[in-house]
Amino acid sequence: MEFLNPWGLLGLLAVPALVALYILKQKHKTLTVPSLLLWKKTQTLMEASTPWQKLKKNLLFFIQLCTVILTVLALARPAFSSSSVSDEIIVIVDSSGSMQAKDGSDGKTRFDRALEEVSDIADGMRSNQRLTVITAGSTVSPVISRADSKYEVKRALEKLECGFSSSDIQNAVLLAESMSDGMESCEIIVYTDSELLTGENGPTVVNVSKSRKNAAILSVSVSGNMALSVAESFGEEKNVTLELLCDGVLTDARKVTLEKESPLPVYWKDIPAGASLITVRIAGDDILDADNSLSASVGADDGKRVLIVSESGFFLEKVISAVTAFDIYKATPENYNADGGNGYDLCIFDGYVPSVLPESVPCWFIGPEEAPPGIVFGSSIKGTVLSPASSPLCRELGEYMNLSSVMIARFREILSSEGWENAFLCGKYPTVLAKKDGDRALVTIAFDIHDSNLPLLKEFPILIQNMVSYSLPVMTEGDGVYEIGYNLTVKRLAYSVSTEVICPGGEKLPLHITDADDTVLLSSPGVYRINQTLERKDADGTKRSVVSGYVISKLPSGESAMEGAGILEGNAQTEKNDRRGRIELWPYFAAAVLLLLTLEWWVYYRENKL
Amino acid sequence: MAERIFDEAFMKRLENLSVRFASPVTTSYGGGRRSNARGSTVEFYNFREYNQGDDFRRIDWNAYGRFGKFFIKLFLDERQLSVHLLADTSASMNFGEPTKHFAAMRLCAAFAYMSVRSQDRVSVMSLSGGGSVSVGGSVGSMPAVCRLLEQLEALTPEGETDLAASVKSVRDIRPGDGITVIFSDLMSEKGYKDAIDYLLYMHEQVVVVHILSPGETAPELEGQLRLTDSENGAFCELTAGTSSLAFYRQALDAYRKELEEYCMKRGVFLLSVRSDEDIAAILPSRGFRAGIIQ
Numbered sequence: 001m002e003f004l005n006p007w008g009l010l011g012l013l014a015v016p017a018l019v020a021l022y023i024l025k026q027k028h029k030t031l032t033v034p035s036l037l038l039w040k041k042t043q044t045l046m047e048a049s050t051p052w053q054k055l056k057k058n059l060l061f062f063i064q065l066c067t068v069i070l071t072v073l074a075l076a077r078p079a080f081s082s083s084s085v086s087d088e089i090i091v092i093v094d095s096s097g098s099m100q101a102k103d104g105s106d107g108k109t110r111f112d113r114a115l116e117e118v119s120d121i122a123d124g125m126r127s128n129q130r131l132t133v134i135t136a137g138s139t140v141s142p143v144i145s146r147a148d149s150k151y152e153v154k155r156a157l158e159k160l161e162c163g164f165s166s167s168d169i170q171n172a173v174l175l176a177e178s179m180s181d182g183m184e185s186c187e188i189i190v191y192t193d194s195e196l197l198t199g200e201n202g203p204t205v206v207n208v209s210k211s212r213k214n215a216a217i218l219s220v221s222v223s224g225n226m227a228l229s230v231a232e233s234f235g236e237e238k239n240v241t242l243e244l245l246c247d248g249v250l251t252d253a254r255k256v257t258l259e260k261e262s263p264l265p266v267y268w269k270d271i272p273a274g275a276s277l278i279t280v281r282i283a284g285d286d287i288l289d290a291d292n293s294l295s296a297s298v299g300a301d302d303g304k305r306v307l308i309v310s311e312s313g314f315f316l317e318k319v320i321s322a323v324t325a326f327d328i329y330k331a332t333p334e335n336y337n338a339d340g341g342n343g344y345d346l347c348i349f350d351g352y353v354p355s356v357l358p359e360s361v362p363c364w365f366i367g368p369e370e371a372p373p374g375i376v377f378g379s380s381i382k383g384t385v386l387s388p389a390s391s392p393l394c395r396e397l398g399e400y401m402n403l404s405s406v407m408i409a410r411f412r413e414i415l416s417s418e419g420w421e422n423a424f425l426c427g428k429y430p431t432v433l434a435k436k437d438g439d440r441a442l443v444t445i446a447f448d449i450h451d452s453n454l455p456l457l458k459e460f461p462i463l464i465q466n467m468v469s470y471s472l473p474v475m476t477e478g479d480g481v482y483e484i485g486y487n488l489t490v491k492r493l494a495y496s497v498s499t500e501v502i503c504p505g506g507e508k509l510p511l512h513i514t515d516a517d518d519t520v521l522l523s524s525p526g527v528y529r530i531n532q533t534l535e536r537k538d539a540d541g542t543k544r545s546v547v548s549g550y551v552i553s554k555l556p557s558g559e560s561a562m563e564g565a566g567i568l569e570g571n572a573q574t575e576k577n578d579r580r581g582r583i584e585l586w587p588y589f590a591a592a593v594l595l596l597l598t599l600e601w602w603v604y605y606r607e608n609k610l
Numbered sequence: 611m612a613e614r615i616f617d618e619a620f621m622k623r624l625e626n627l628s629v630r631f632a633s634p635v636t637t638s639y640g641g642g643r644r645s646n647a648r649g650s651t652v653e654f655y656n657f658r659e660y661n662q663g664d665d666f667r668r669i670d671w672n673a674y675g676r677f678g679k680f681f682i683k684l685f686l687d688e689r690q691l692s693v694h695l696l697a698d699t700s701a702s703m704n705f706g707e708p709t710k711h712f713a714a715m716r717l718c719a720a721f722a723y724m725s726v727r728s729q730d731r732v733s734v735m736s737l738s739g740g741g742s743v744s745v746g747g748s749v750g751s752m753p754a755v756c757r758l759l760e761q762l763e764a765l766t767p768e769g770e771t772d773l774a775a776s777v778k779s780v781r782d783i784r785p786g787d788g789i790t791v792i793f794s795d796l797m798s799e800k801g802y803k804d805a806i807d808y809l810l811y812m813h814e815q816v817v818v819v820h821i822l823s824p825g826e827t828a829p830e831l832e833g834q835l836r837l838t839d840s841e842n843g844a845f846c847e848l849t850a851g852t853s854s855l856a857f858y859r860q861a862l863d864a865y866r867k868e869l870e871e872y873c874m875k876r877g878v879f880l881l882s883v884r885s886d887e888d889i890a891a892i893l894p895s896r897g898f899r900a901g902i903i904q
Binding site: 028029030031032033034035036037039040041043045046049115167353 | 635702703710795797798799819823825826833834835836841845846848854857858860861862864865
């Protein structure tokens with residue numbers, strides 16, 4: 001046993017002081033009696049009858065003496081050193097989303113419990129002991145390395161926050177094992193809620209989970225005025241109330257029974273027109289709140305306008321309406337005036353090139369009689385199959401296409417195409433070209449689609465989709481729903497001058513994507529709103545508009561199910577073991593002092609009948 | 611004015627009482643007590659054959675007429691009893707209301723009065739500090755009793771008493787010459803047994819008047835106390851309460867029982883008196899039952 005604060009033993013000087021005080025403070029009422037003969041016999045009888053009488057007389061003194069001694073011992077901080085605990089301890093704390101589950105009766109999360117246990121280890125560190133803490137979330141990061149001060153460890157622990165992503169325990173263990181190389185005695189302890197397979201060798205796994213009874217919204221999707229949500233309960237059958245919110249307004253609610261481990265689809269009808277964001281949530285308490293709510297954005301393409309200038313643009317109209325949700329407007333070359341294209345998001349000129357192109361609007365020229373600006377047409381040439389040009393543009397426009405299946409009867413020879421980039425060739429002649437005119441995209445197809453088999457092929461809608469993506473890039477890829485931890489690439493829209501991302505917590509992140517795409521790490525569940533401010537010039541001057549998009553960030557499904565994160569060799573530990581290298585005794589002494597003080601009060605009360 | 615130990619009313623209540631002495635008196639002075647000696651009283655004792663030198667006047671001629679021999683009638687003689695009154699005047703007697711000392715002096719006066727009325731000779735000794743002091747000398751008449759009373763009233767209790775040493779220091783006691791009465795609380799560290807044994811050894815009829823104050827028979831104490839002995843200044847500390855007083859009563863009862871048994875086994879007469887009791891009422895009642903008063 002050692003004393004961590006030996007100066008505290010100076011308090012033992014209070015013992016003789018107490019004895020002196022006790023001797024001085026004794027006040028007996030002096031009474032003269034004829035003789036002590038009978039009183040001495042009385043004393044003898046009392047002592048014989050109650051052996052503790054003498055002690056009882058001084059009971060208060062002994063209690064106070066014990067109180068002083070125990071207080072001094074508590075101040076001196078006596079401690080036992082445990083030789084069974086390694087000199088080096090590496091602690092891995094799982095910081096995945098499921099660690100935020102409040103599955104205990106104390107209202108603490110699993111992560112909090114894990115940190116408390118680490119804090120206990122830090123409290124019991126010996127002088128020659130070192131502690132390393134590693135968090136295992138979406139990334140593995142050492143929090144503190146080989147700290148020998150519990151205060152240093154605690155300061156680091158206070159800054160730790162639990163994430164929402166899945167955890168990478170295996171990599172964390174690999175890192176810990178690498179760190180432990182060369183150490184004489186090192187113990188690796190993993191605090192996690194994952195059900196890991198364990199073995200004889202390897203780290204000690206401490207499972208901090210107490211329950212996996214969790215309900216979650218797994219997915220939400222919207223189509224037209226219908227929405228579909230899928231909910232599931234893990235660990236138990238559960239009756240829940242599902243609520244539907246449209247743009248934050250409670251619109252509908254259902255009571256459903258979620259069977260154990262059985263996803264339940266729930267259809268929601270009559271989604272209000274114009275709603276941009278719907279949210280389905282589970283009302284009531286649940287051990288994990290992060291997966292109780294999930295949103296879906298209503299089509300991002302909705303509201304965009306496309307103008308088709310064509311004599312007979314039947315195929316184009318059908319294919320565009322099939323691959324997009326654009327509002328389609330049609331015009332003929334005759335009734336198309338000079339500024340007729342302004343105000344649209346895309347202008348498609350089929351067999352026609354206007355004398356003046358609309359300002360700041362992407363334009364497609366399909367089988368034009370006259371050459372678009374920058375292109376010089378030659379004669380009409382008999383065509384063959386399409387082939388890719390060796391340019392990046394080909395990969396962008398020809399993605400997922402089998403060009404060899406596209407046959408062209410004839411096309412216009414292009415003699416000169418300054419500033420244009422070839423996408424597809426027919427033989428050695430370019431047939432599909434595109435270029436960026438500032439922020440505006442221009443695409444030229446040098447053949448009439450009626451002179452090809454494109455309308456009959458699946459490549460036709462693919463080509464149109466690729467052209468739409470090239471001309472009207474969207475801010476994000478995919479369906480807009482991502483798991484937490486995903487690095488979302490935000491693309492710059494045409495004419496965008498500024499971009500900001502509003503996180504679920506309301507925090508605004510300005511992005512600098514003027515020159516290149518930027519990424520946002522989705523770190524918390526909820527809806528990320530991306531606003532891009534567009535600045536377009538037309539005949540009336542410069543117009544500013546804001547285009548908003550939603551990105552839904554959700555908890556990884558494994559975290560909701562609270563399944564094991566992987567397989568790890570180690571020693572399973574279900575009960576809390578004492579891993580303190582040094583066990584301090586002062587709390588026990590302090591508790592004894594409190595008890596003694598209570599006892600002293602009771603004795604004093606009894607003797608003096610307060 | 612302080613209450614007197616002996617007044618007229620008290621005297622009147624004692625007029626018909628006398629101290630009982632069980633065995634014949636062996637002293638040589640004439641008095642009012644029957645003795646084994648043959649004397650000239652009217653109380654017939656026995657016949658004895660005439661011997662040469664006997665007084666002719668005592669020959670019983672009627673017996674000579676019947677038996678033809680000379681017989682002499684013998685009569686009992688009455689002698690004077692020596693009454694020794696030993697009063698403890700230690701400091702411990704100065705407790706109670708009235709004090710034990712007052713009760714002792716009152717009893718002492720009563721015994722002296724009763725004895726003188728019975729033609730006994732009284733000597734009063736004050737026992738204190740291991741010695742004894744004669745008070746009033748040898749008293750055999752009423753005027754001397756009156757002087758004795760004044761001297762008794764002048765006595766003050768003080769000092770420590772070694773009862774045995776004090777009793778042994780009394781020189782007036784001669785073997786078998788009478789009765790010795792001890793007035794004391796018997797609260798002596800060295801005990802009372804040696805004193806009584808000594809008196810028995812001296813063939814005295816011993817009477818012990820054990821006097822306690824109300825504060826000793828039923829003390830009313832409470833709290834943390836330092837009790838100081840009035841005689842030697844010794845002290846002891848105790849917490850007085852219900853339990854401790856119960857133990858005190860237990861100790862007192864045991865002490866009294868031991869005293870009674872001790873006295874009974876040795877033929878010592880014992881009279882227990884509380885200082886606040888009516889002395890004149892006690893003597894004809896409890897004193898009679900105890901065989902001390904007749």
